[in-house]
Amino acid sequence: MKLVIGSDHGGYDMKLEVIEHLKARGFEVTDVGTDSPASCDYPVYAKKLTDVIKAGDADLGILICGTGIGMSMAANKEEGIRAALCHDVFSAEATRSHNNANVLCMGARVIGPGLALMIVDKFIDTPFSNDERHIRRLSYYAPVQ
Numbered sequence: 001m002k003l004v005i006g007s008d009h010g011g012y013d014m015k016l017e018v019i020e021h022l023k024a025r026g027f028e029v030t031d032v033g034t035d036s037p038a039s040c041d042y043p044v045y046a047k048k049l050t051d052v053i054k055a056g057d058a059d060l061g062i063l064i065c066g067t068g069i070g071m072s073m074a075a076n077k078e079e080g081i082r083a084a085l086c087h088d089v090f091s092a093e094a095t096r097s098h099n100n101a102n103v104l105c106m107g108a109r110v111i112g113p114g115l116a117l118m119i120v121d122k123f124i125d126t127p128f129s130n131d132e133r134h135i136r137r138l139s140y141y142a143p144v145q
């Protein structure tokens with residue numbers, strides 16, 4: 001599985017921890033930036049990340065900003081992107097299984113790195129259920145490319 005990750009300055013430190021964790025697990029991870037803790041605009045990195053997924057160059061993405069809210073709003077404007085803001089493990093599992101979410105958003109000012117890594121693991125380890133009722137519900141608003 002190929003992963004892509006991005007953050008703004010608010011999520012920069014947490015992003016580095018997530019990358020280290022994912023690489024230790026053996027995943028290939030593309031980092032679209034930002035590349036320093038200097039102030040920047042989160043929509044720029046949401047767009048860079050969703051472009052990678054839309055091009056088919058990654059299966060799942062992770063976006064981190066201060067709250068995760070701006071990243072999720074920006075990412076969900078893109079066709080084929082189903083971004084979910086998750087700050088608990090239950091939601092991370094449910095949004096993969098039920099919503100076939102392809103981008104996980106988190107807020108580094110909301111949760112600590114320990115919980116963030118548990119959420120990341122649950123998100124990437126949970127497959128979409130392929131359940132007919134969930135496919136039908138997705139078809140209302142989130143066409144899969």
Ligand code: RB5
Pocket residue numbers: 008009010011042065066067068069070071
């Ligand atoms: C940056 O200060 C902050 O607004 C951003 O990281 C994010 O929380 C936006 O939703």
